[in-house]
Amino acid sequence: MPNFSESRKKNRVTLLDVARHASVSRATASLVIRKSPLVSSETRTKVEAAMQELGYVYNMGAARLRADRSLTIGVVIPNLINPFFTELLAGIDRIIDAAGMVVILVNSGDLVARQETLLTRMREHGVDGVILCPAAETGMSLVERMVEWDLPLVQVLRRVSDDCDYAGVDYAFGMRQAVDHLAGLGHRDIAFALHGPVHSAYQERVDGFREAMSARGLDPGNIIRVPTQIAAVAEAAPLFVSGPRRSSAVVCFNDVVALGLSAGLYDLGITIGRDFSLVGFDDVADAEAMRPRLTSVATFPEAIGEGAARLLLDRLEKPDLAPRKLVNAPRLHIRQSSAYRQVQTGDEQKMRVDVLRQGN
Amino acid sequence: MPNFSESRKKNRVTLLDVARHASVSRATASLVIRKSPLVSSETRTKVEAAMQELGYVYNMGAARLRADRSLTIGVVIPNLINPFFTELLAGIDRIIDAAGMVVILVNSGDLVARQETLLTRMREHGVDGVILCPAAETGMSLVERMVEWDLPLVQVLRRVSDDCDYAGVDYAFGMRQAVDHLAGLGHRDIAFALHGPVHSAYQERVDGFREAMSARGLDPGNIIRVPTQIAAVAEAAPLFVSGPRRSSAVVCFNDVVALGLSAGLYDLGITIGRDFSLVGFDDVADAEAMRPRLTSVATFPEAIGEGAARLLLDRLEKPDLAPRKLVNAPRLHIRQSSAYRQVQTGDEQKMRVDVLRQGN
DNA sequence: CTGAAAGCGCTTACAG
DNA sequence: CTGAAAGCGCTTACAG
Numbered sequence: 001m002p003n004f005s006e007s008r009k010k011n012r013v014t015l016l017d018v019a020r021h022a023s024v025s026r027a028t029a030s031l032v033i034r035k036s037p038l039v040s041s042e043t044r045t046k047v048e049a050a051m052q053e054l055g056y057v058y059n060m061g062a063a064r065l066r067a068d069r070s071l072t073i074g075v076v077i078p079n080l081i082n083p084f085f086t087e088l089l090a091g092i093d094r095i096i097d098a099a100g101m102v103v104i105l106v107n108s109g110d111l112v113a114r115q116e117t118l119l120t121r122m123r124e125h126g127v128d129g130v131i132l133c134p135a136a137e138t139g140m141s142l143v144e145r146m147v148e149w150d151l152p153l154v155q156v157l158r159r160v161s162d163d164c165d166y167a168g169v170d171y172a173f174g175m176r177q178a179v180d181h182l183a184g185l186g187h188r189d190i191a192f193a194l195h196g197p198v199h200s201a202y203q204e205r206v207d208g209f210r211e212a213m214s215a216r217g218l219d220p221g222n223i224i225r226v227p228t229q230i231a232a233v234a235e236a237a238p239l240f241v242s243g244p245r246r247s248s249a250v251v252c253f254n255d256v257v258a259l260g261l262s263a264g265l266y267d268l269g270i271t272i273g274r275d276f277s278l279v280g281f282d283d284v285a286d287a288e289a290m291r292p293r294l295t296s297v298a299t300f301p302e303a304i305g306e307g308a309a310r311l312l313l314d315r316l317e318k319p320d321l322a323p324r325k326l327v328n329a330p331r332l333h334i335r336q337s338s339a340y341r342q343v344q345t346g347d348e349q350k351m352r353v354d355v356l357r358q359g360n
Numbered sequence: 361m362p363n364f365s366e367s368r369k370k371n372r373v374t375l376l377d378v379a380r381h382a383s384v385s386r387a388t389a390s391l392v393i394r395k396s397p398l399v400s401s402e403t404r405t406k407v408e409a410a411m412q413e414l415g416y417v418y419n420m421g422a423a424r425l426r427a428d429r430s431l432t433i434g435v436v437i438p439n440l441i442n443p444f445f446t447e448l449l450a451g452i453d454r455i456i457d458a459a460g461m462v463v464i465l466v467n468s469g470d471l472v473a474r475q476e477t478l479l480t481r482m483r484e485h486g487v488d489g490v491i492l493c494p495a496a497e498t499g500m501s502l503v504e505r506m507v508e509w510d511l512p513l514v515q516v517l518r519r520v521s522d523d524c525d526y527a528g529v530d531y532a533f534g535m536r537q538a539v540d541h542l543a544g545l546g547h548r549d550i551a552f553a554l555h556g557p558v559h560s561a562y563q564e565r566v567d568g569f570r571e572a573m574s575a576r577g578l579d580p581g582n583i584i585r586v587p588t589q590i591a592a593v594a595e596a597a598p599l600f601v602s603g604p605r606r607s608s609a610v611v612c613f614n615d616v617v618a619l620g621l622s623a624g625l626y627d628l629g630i631t632i633g634r635d636f637s638l639v640g641f642d643d644v645a646d647a648e649a650m651r652p653r654l655t656s657v658a659t660f661p662e663a664i665g666e667g668a669a670r671l672l673l674d675r676l677e678k679p680d681l682a683p684r685k686l687v688n689a690p691r692l693h694i695r696q697s698s699a700y701r702q703v704q705t706g707d708e709q710k711m712r713v714d715v716l717r718q719g720n
Numbered sequence: 721c722t723g724a725a726a727g728c729g730c731t732t733a734c735a736g
Numbered sequence: 737c738t739g740a741a742a743g744c745g746c747t748t749a750c751a752g
Contacts, residue, residue, distance in 0.1 A: 012744095012745090014744095014745055014746085015745065015746065016745080016746095024722075024723095025722055025723045025724080026723085026724095026745095026746085026747095027722070027723065027724085027747085027748085028721080028722060028723085030746070030747060030748090031721090031722095033746095034747090038721060038722095039721070039722090040721065043721080043722090057480075057483050057484060057509075058484045058746090059425075059484070059486065059744090059745055059746065060484045060485045060486060060746095061421055061424050061425050061430065061485075061486045061744090061745080061746090062425050062728090062744070062745035062746035062747090063745080063746050063747070064421050064728090064746090065419075065421050065422050065425055065727095065728045065729065065730085065744090065745080065746070065747095066727075066728050066745085066746050066747045066748075067728085067746080067747060067748090068728075070421065071485075072464075072485070080446050080449060080450050080453075081443075081446065081447070081450070081645065083441075083443060083446075086440050086441065086443075086446050087441070089440060090440050090441070090467070093440075093465075093466070093467055097466070102464050102466065102481060102482075102485060103464070103465060103466075104432075104462050104463070104464050104465075105453075105463060105464075105465045106453070106457070106462065106463075107450070107453055120417075121462060123417050124417060124418045124419070124420045125420045125421075125431075125432070125462060126419065126420060126421045149417075230645060230649065231645075231648055231649070234649075259646075259649050259650075260649060262651070263649055263650065263651050266651040267651070285441065285590060285591075286619075286646065288591055289590065289591070289594075289619050289620060289623055290619075290623065290650070291622070291623045291626040291627070372728095372729090374728095374729055374730085375729065375730065376729080376730095384738075384739095385738055385739045385740080386729095386730085386731095386739085386740095387731080387732085387738070387739065387740085388737080388738060388739085390730070390731060390732090391737090391738095393730095394731085398737065398738095399737070399738090400737065403737080403738090418730095419728090419729055419730065420730095421728090421729080421730085422728070422729035422730035422731090422744090423729080423730050423731070424730090424744090425728090425729080425730070425731095425743095425744045425745065425746085426729085426730050426731045426732075426743075426744050427730085427731060427732090427744085428744075
C-alpha cells in the first residue's frame, strides 16, 4: 500500500475550533451540524458563520467511528462492459445519492475468489450494506455468512438464496413474450442463443424459453451456446441458419448476443427483419440505435437498480424485515428485427397466422 | 439521511480482544496487522490465529482517523452511459484495486453545481485523492480550491488548469490521422459532426480537425452540430448528404455520434463504406460489432484510466512533484466504413489518388 | 439550550 | 520485541 505524505493532517479545522470561534461548546456545534432542533436559530447562525469562516469540513470518518455508520454502501457487479450493468448502476446511484450516501463500486469479474476478497474489503471499509450481483458459482453459504457478519445485503439480478432481499426480473414472463411474439409471426423453428457463465438469471431464461416453447407446442430444445467473447459472437451466426437445426428466428440471451448475431447474419448476406427474425433481451440503448432496430424484451435495468437501492435503504432502517423480492415485469419492445416468417415453396403448408403485436 | 439500527455495534471484535486472546499487547497486535518486521514469527502466528478464531475484521475507519488516510479515492465522471467512460473506469479500478485501495464513484451529470456538492461529499468522506473529468463550464478556480484543500487531484480527459496532473488524449493527432485517411481515399468534402457540451476535449478536437483540413488544403469550415440526445443523432444524417455543404465523408466527434449517423444514413438508403465514408472516434467495442464495421480513431480509454490512476498514486506519495501530463497517442483503426470516394460524372476531374493506409 | 467527560477502535511515539 | 498512554475528531448521555 502506498505511503502518503502527512501534510494534510496539519492545520485541520475541527469542530472544537468552530465551537471556540463561535463561543459555544463542542456539543452545541455538533448539534448544529446534525440539524438538531434543540439549538436556537441565533446560535445556529453563529456556528454556521464560524464554519464558513474557518473553512470547516465535516469529518465523516470520525463521526462514523463513534456512530458506527458510514453512509457508504458497497456495490459488487460482475463486469462493467455490458451496458446493462452501467444502467443498473445509474439507478442505484440515483437513489443512494438522494439518501445522502455514497457508493463504493467494485468489479468481481464474475470470480468467486475475487468477490470474497472484495467483500472483506468492503467490511473493512465499514460499508453500511452491500448490493451484490453474485458471481457465477457463488454458493448460498455466502448469504449466511453476510447475515452472520451483520452486513445487510440485497441480491440484484441473480440470487443464490431466498433468505435475503432480491431485486430482479421476471425472466420467464419476458421469454414468454418473446416466444409468443415470434410464434405469432408464424415462426416455428425458434432457437435460443445464449452465452456466459451459468447463474440463476441464466437458468431462469433457459427454463422460461423451454416453457414458452412447450406451451406453444414448439420444440423447446433448440438452445445453442455462442462464444462469450463479444467479438466472437458473430462467428456463431451460421449455426442458426443452416444445418439440421436451421431456424427462422432466434431469441437472444441479451442484447450483446443479439448485436453479435446481427453482425454475423449481415456478414452472411441475410437481411434481418425480412429473411430472419431476431429478438434481443434487455433493450439497452443500442437496440434503438442499431439497424434494423432491434426488437427486444425491455428489462429496465435502471429501475431494477433503483429498486435494489430502495430495498437496501429499507433494510438499513428495519433490519428485521422479512426478506423481500422485487421482481420486475419486462415488456417486449417491438421494432424492425422481427418479421413474418417467410413462407417458402416446399414448406409443409402455407398457413395464415394470427399476428400478435404486443407491447406498444 | 437514514436512521440505522444499532445492532451491528454490539459484540464487535476489536484489536484489544485479539491481543488479549493471544496474550500480547494491543500495540503488538497492531504491528502484526500492519506486517511490521519488528514482531517475531512466533508471535505473529499466535496473533493471526487469534484473529482467525475471533473473526476479527480490521476497522479502516478507526485506522484512518488516526493515520489520516483512507485508502479511498474519489472518481467523478460526467456520465455513465457512454461506454467510453465505462472503459475508462475499468482502467482506473484495476490500478487502484491493485494498490489495495477502493474507489468511490460519482456522476456529475456534467453539471458544475452538482460536481461541487459531490466534491464536498468526497472531502467529508476523507478520500485520499480525486480523479476528475471536469464538468463542462468548470472554471480553473476549481483546481486552485482543490490545492487549497490539500486534496490531490488528477484531471482526466478534460483539463481546466495546467497546474495539475492530467491524463488525456492527443486529439489533434487523432484528427490528423482521420482526415489524412479520408483525404488519402480521395475525399475532399469532409465534414466534422459533433455534439455535447463544450470543454477542452471538445475544443481540441475542433481545432485538430480544422488544422488537419487546412494542412491538406481542404475547407476546414464544414463543422456541423448534431443533437446531443443519442436517439436523435440519426435524424441529423440528411444534413451531411444533401444541401450546399454536402460531403462524401464525415469525421465523428465520438463513436456514439458515428453509430447514430450510421443509423441515419442507413435510413436514407445510403450504403456506408461505398456511397459514404464514416470515421468514428474512441474505438469502443461497438465499432467492431456494428456493420459495416466502423473505422475509428482508437483512444484507449482503459489505458488512460490506468494512467490517471498511476498519476494519482504517484502524487499521493510525492505531493511536491511538478504537475505532469500524460497525453496518449491515439491510433486510427481502419475497418469497413471508410472507402474510396465515388468519383461521379461531372466532377471537376477524375484523379488518381494516393492511398494512405495507416495503422494496421 | 450548554458544558464537561467518556468513548468509538485504531496508531504512534516512548520507555522498558 | 512488548506495554502503558495519549490522541485522531467526532457523538452521546448526563448534569446543569
